[in-house]
Every structure is written in C-alpha cells, then in structure tokens.
Amino acid sequence: MIVSLLSARTWKAHSFAYPLRTFKRQLGHLDIHIAFHYRLTAKLFEADVVCIDSEVCNKRRGNPFPYDRSEVTARARERSSVLLWFDTADHTGGTAFQLLDDLDLYCKSQLFQDRKLHLESWYADRIFSQHYHQEAGVEEAGAPPTREPADPSQLHKLAVSWNLGLADYTTFSASGRRWRVLTGRSGYEDRVQASAGPRELDMALRFRTRYGLATVSHHRTETDRRIRAFAEETDRTISPDGKLPYRQYRRELGRAKVVPSPFGSGEICYRDFECFLSGATLVKPDMSHIETWPHFYEHDVTYARHRWDFEDLEDVLDGLLDDPSRARAIAEAGQERFLQARSPVGGERFAERFEALVRRARDNAAGTSETRASA
Structure with missing residues (x-):
C-alpha cells in the first residue's frame, strides 16, 4: 500500500514525520510505504491513501508560500479515494473542523478525553486559557481567536495520531535543524x-x-x-x-x-x-x-x-x-x-497504530464505519 504525505520543509513538519521515516522498516512489514511530497502535484495522488500535514498551511521559514486549508483539502478530495488530515497544532482546541466534510479522518496529536468537549468553542482556543480567563480574570488584548467546533455527526472522524515524544531531539541549533530537515534524516540518536x-x-x-x-x-x-x-x-x-x-x-x-x-x-x-x-x-x-x-x-x-x-x-x-x-x-x-x-519495539506499535488510522479512514471513505473508540 502506497501512502502519500504532503509535508513541508520546516522543523515542525520534520518532527511530525520523523517516526514515519525512522520506523520505515516496521511500516514495511505491514506493507505500508510512505512517499513524501512537498508540492500539491499529480504525483501526490499516485497512491492508495493521501495524508496532509497541516503544517503545509502555515507560513514559516522553509514554507514561504503556504496552501490555503480549504483549497488544499478540496483539491485533494477531488483526486483521493482516502484522505487523512494530520493537525499538528500545539493546543487541543486549535482545530480546523470546518474541513471535516472533505476528510475521511481528522488526526491530531491530542484530543479531549471527553470528545463532546470538541463540540464547544474555547476562549483563545484553549481550555486552560478559558480557565484563567474565568477564574483569574485574564483578558486577551482585542478579540481572542475562536475556532469552529465540531458537528456531532462528525465526531467519528476524530482520531489521536502521535505526539512530540516521537520527534527529533538530536539538535536544536538553527543550522543543525535546517540540515536535518533538508536531508530528511531519521533514527533516534538520543x-x-x-x-x-x-x-x-x-x-x-x-x-x-x-x-x-x-x-x-x-x-x-x-x-x-x-x-x-x-x-x-x-x-x-x-x-x-x-x-x-x-x-x-x-x-x-x-x-x-x-x-x-x-x-x-x-x-x-x-x-x-x-x-x-x-x-x-x-x-x-x-x-x-x-x-x-x-x-x-x-x-x-x-x-x-x-x-x-x-x-x-x-x-x-x-x-x-x-x-x-x-x-x-x-x-x-x-x-x-x-x-x-522510540525503540524498535515501539516502532512496531507505531506501525500498528498508523495502520489502524488508515483502516479507519478507509472504512469512513467506504461509508461502512461505525462509531469506534479513538485509535
């Protein structure tokens, strides 16, 4: 099975994709082969499954011309039979649920334990910001950011992916980071x-x-x-x-x-x-x-x-x-x-988890999914 990932040449995108590179062998044992892409071209869709890292929509060094979220998902939806979105925003309330109609699975490194909390909006997009706003009277300057909550009928599309614990901690110098991003380095050298x-x-x-x-x-x-x-x-x-x-x-x-x-x-x-x-x-x-x-x-x-x-x-x-x-x-x-x-055994668990995410997306795409426990 070929899985295409639309990624960016930024440190955050590198950190997100790091276990996909490092655990290539374990993924291969499950017949999963990742193809990395950095442009929204026809080659991206020469795959069984298409994944998009939300980082491609953020303007940073290494990604000076970000894609529009709605545009990239709409274009990918037209060409993909199975489409997964990987939201790499830091905070649990930092979501883009307006994209759910175009997606088969919306994956994020962390979700609320109580999924119904995703049906609400939070002050400054953060549940802990709302706590300090309500309990300590802290006010944001100007209108705080707000995100669209999920629709109850779409909660079955939410899934937990993986967190920063599987990122690259080899170097944090600017030059070292840039070199590792550009060369696509892998391997946990902790x-x-x-x-x-x-x-x-x-x-x-x-x-x-x-x-x-x-x-x-x-x-x-x-x-x-x-x-x-x-x-x-x-x-x-x-x-x-x-x-x-x-x-x-x-x-x-x-x-x-x-x-x-x-x-x-x-x-x-x-x-x-x-x-x-x-x-x-x-x-x-x-x-x-x-x-x-x-x-x-x-x-x-x-x-x-x-x-x-x-x-x-x-x-x-x-x-x-x-x-x-x-x-x-x-x-x-x-x-x-x-x-x-981060060990080889951990890599086997990672590969199994990634396979489960793809399976859920395929089930949703086929219209045969049932509401399940989060992956």
Missing part, C-alpha cells in the same frame, strides 16, 4: 542521562514567560513566580533567570532533580521530553483532560501533576524533593516509557 547519581540542582526553572496570548503568559508567569517564592522560603536551589545555549540548557536539566514544565502554546511541550532524556522528574499541570499517544502522562507514574490554580504546586514540589526515592522512581518510569516508544 543522548540519555540516567536519573541515578548526584543532582545538585533542586529545580530547573528556565522557560519563557512572555507569549502572544495573555492567558498563556499568565499561566507561565504565575508558575515561575510561585516556584521562585517556594524556593526562597524553603531554601531550595533553582536555576537563575536568563537564556542558555541549548547544550548548556540540556546539561542544566541533567543536574536537576525536578523539572516543572508549564503549558505553552499547547499542553504538550518539547521540555517534557527533554526532561525525560535528562533523567529528571517531570512536573506539569494536570493533563487528564486530554488523550494522547504514546501515553507519556500517567500521574505519579511518569510525571507529577498539580492543579491549574496552583493551590497544590508547593506541596507537590515539596513532596518530591523530600522523598528522593519516589521522585527517582517517577523519573525512571518516565524515561523508560519515553525510550521504549
């Missing part, structure tokens, strides 16, 4: 640091607090403020303010016991997986509202969660730092699950 051993820094607290959305900035600023106050009151050590070159930043994570990782543009952040690679204990706001794959976010197993209103944040941090054995167990479990997902 630099892993074991969680055992001395870690002199209690918390690595180095993340951006200013975002284009006031609600996101509030969430990150409040996280930073509360943790710094907690560190001062309890005499805990934290990283200083300021930005570091990426290699130094990664070394700092490797010296930390705990790495808080607040929401950013979306719930899932690169920092989560940098934490796993560094062998530290991940602390995040409660992630139980989303379904994602691989399943990296299991409370008190692979990460420690805190409430969105921060009321228990200090207690969560104190509990981990006062119980190093528990913190280390969470760090080890998180790292093990992360590395397993």
